[in-house]
Amino acid sequence: MTAIKVLLVILGCVIFIHQILARIVRRFWHFPAPAFIAHVLDSKFRRRMQPPDTLIARAGITEGMKLLDLGCGSGAFAIPFARAVGENGTVYALDIQAAMLKQLVTKLARPENSGVTNIKLIRAGAHNLPFADNSLDAVVMTTVLQEIPDPLRALGETKRVLREGGILAVTELFPDPDYPLKSTTMKIGQRAGFTLNEASGNFWNYTVKFTKQQSPLPGSVLSA
Ligand SMILES: C[S@@+](CC[C@H](N)C(=O)[O-])C[C@H]1O[C@@H](n2cnc3c(N)ncnc32)[C@H](O)[C@@H]1O
Missing domain, CATH: 1.20.5 (Single alpha-helices involved in coiled-coils or other helix-helix interfaces)
Known part of the structure; x- marks a missing residue:
């Protein structure tokens, strides 16, 4: 003892x-998390700490969604997300590092993933997302947001590409060196103009879900 x-x-x-x-x-x-940490990101221990199904449920990912996995890394969640959105949905797996995306390509080539054909890999940075305005149903950031040099700018971009009512799910895990408190994540999302929808999980592993609020209808401004 x-x-x-x-x-x-x-x-x-x-x-x-x-x-x-x-x-x-x-x-x-x-600097972005080095590609060799994919061993940790893809480990059994990590999957036990952050089961993909839990993240899918917390984020509200459903069949048919067009979902951006922003800072997808080696794709620890991109493949489960792709299965969850199904053949009528699409997962855009975006990362700034080619070395991370290369590992996702290798994973997708494995026989057990042969049925996963709805992932599009994109090399880009979070400050300038290569998507049209209002074009996505959901954006998921898992242990990414505080790693981005200007998180508020990235959230502004996220808001631009999400459709009205679209979901932003930010998940953090301790002891990631960039781990922020849940209250910090809630505040920054709201500062970026998102509506707080739900916070779930615990201190070590939480998800904060936001929605892009409906714009007020033109002419609906109350007169004094
Ligand atoms: C800690 S890893 C998490 C990867 C994955 N989301 C996961 O949970 O397994 C953070 C990832 O964010 C990516 N990243 C960091 N800064 C970025 C940026 N400005 N734009 C896009 N991706 C970025 C890194 O390259 C890295 O793959």
Whole structure:
């Protein structure tokens, strides 16, 4: 019992020191998560911590959606999302790093993914999304938002490409060095003009779901 307690204390200290150092580095040196961390992103441990079905349910992803997986990385969720939207839907798997998208290409070539034909890979940055205004049903960002140099600008772009009533789901996981508190994510989404819909999960692993609010109808401004 004492040995377990000692181990837990050591683990706690390691996580604490990792958080402090990583956050100091991230403050001065902003760079996308290196492609080799795909081993962690695609690990069984990560899938257990963040089961794709849970994210699908929290985000409200349904059949037929046109969904953008922004900062898809190696596609830990892009393939389950593609299955959830089905053949009438499309997943746009977008990332700034070719090395990440290459890993998704390799995964899609595996026999078990041969039926997944509704993913379109796009190499682009979150500050300038290559989509028309109001063209998507949902945008999902999983452990991405705070990694983007200007998150507010990325959210502005997200809002532009979402249709009225479209969904933005932001998921974060501790101990990602860019992990923000749930309250921070709620505030930044609202600052970008989204309507807060639902926050689910716990401290370690949460999803905040927003919607792009309907524009007021022309002429519906109340007169004094
Ligand atoms: C921590 S990984 C998460 C990947 C994936 N969403 C997941 O949960 O497995 C963050 C990803 O965001 C991408 N990224 C970072 N900044 C970006 C930007 N400005 N535009 C697009 N993607 C970006 C990185 O290349 C990286 O693949």
